[in-house]
Amino acid sequence: MSAPLQAIRGMNDVLPEEAALWLAFERTVENWLERWGYRNIRMPLVEQTALFRRAIGEATDIVEKEMYSWRDELNGEDLTLRPEGTASCVRAAIEHNLLYDGPKRLWYAGPMYRHERPQKGRYRQFHQYGAEALGYPGPDVDAELIVMCARLWHELGLEGIRLELNTIGSPEERARYRADLVQHLEANAARLDADATRRLHTNPLRVLDSKNPMVQEVVARAPDMKQYLGEASLAHFEGLKKLLAAAGVGYRINPKLVRGLDYYNLTVFEWISDRLGAQGTVCGGGRYDGLFEQIGGKPAPAIGFAMGCERLVALVALSGCLASPRRPDAYVVHQGEGTLEVAFALSDALRAAGFAVVQHAGGGSFKSQMKKADSSGAALALILGEDELRAAEVTVKPLRDGRPQWREPHAALAERFPQLLRVR
């Protein structure tokens, strides 16, 4: 035997038991997105590296050290496995001129890739649902995106997910704030750790959410972003808060919430759970009015969020709210000359009528077939032996209730099947 091969570190198989939960989760989320008027868009997993460098920002952790990038030696292109979806989505909207007849609400789903050290709730291949409202200036659509999340948590049966909200102003306002912040940080340079010192010039806003207590002391006395906001930015934020209040969605304003990607402006938000350890953010998003222009399109305002499927599925598993996988209605046991062909026909007819039917495969004794019928979780065993075959009947044996078995003719089995399932 050759050496066993393993999955790539941080890229996990989802085994059937857990996958059932994923399916239930995905159905709920997709139904919800469509009901809110968002339409599905599907982008490639691989893009030109330049797209992410320009969209996400050169000085972000993602671009600096977390991207799966390589050169395609066949044609010399620099390619990257997508670390997030917004850049691709906006690229697609520009490339196909999707906003030609007005704004668009879009959603996408799928795997994203970041080369980080795996831990609970953080993997190198992880999955997101993203929603993007393209071409809307807000704040009405800002509120819509946030409120719809609140409703989803409810549909998923999740409690205790809190909303943190902030505004980071316009690029001009942020530039002025940034200059003063850098001045303040430089004045206290001795008390900054290595990480904060490095960011001081590359990405000073990110120093704000440092967890280092000494850095936090410096940050506490730093200038306040709010003082730098102009009338329009303040009005946008006030408008959003008013709509959230009207919808009954509570929030906490977190002035240190800046988020890691460069493209954000004005509204930023995170939904956070305390039940997941260190990786508690289940959904994060914000407005990115400059991104279209930044990657070569006509300017368009936009806002979106992404939610992490691994984290949300973990919460759903904890809450135990979503339905378990569908059990078969019937398991077809067959034994004897000529029974297999007829079993196929009966199973087929039942499935065509919409029932879930598993037909035994792989041989084995009658007893072992019955064991498989039981462990499949099926409501009924349908038994087709030589006796039944001669009489053009099947034996119906209920497995989940105390009813005794009986015989049914082959003819019209599918039509009568709902009655067979019913416990009298």
Place this chain on the structure above:
RNA sequence: GUGACCGUAGCUCAAAGGUAGAGUCCCGGAUUGUGAUUCCGGUUGUUGUGGGUUCGAGUCCCAUCGGUCACCCCA
């Protein structure tokens, strides 16, 4: 990328330097075609991998791979 803890049967875990085990799962049987309960029987392993110390290593040491959690960062 940094740190701490952990790798024994498919799964959950024992074995305190001296013969690798239990439960569960799975398979077969308990008079020929009846599951789940009960009873009987059975298979499960280069103890992650490679070195070292020792008369002797699952156990101690080193390396490596993998896992978990945290830092960092984010979904």
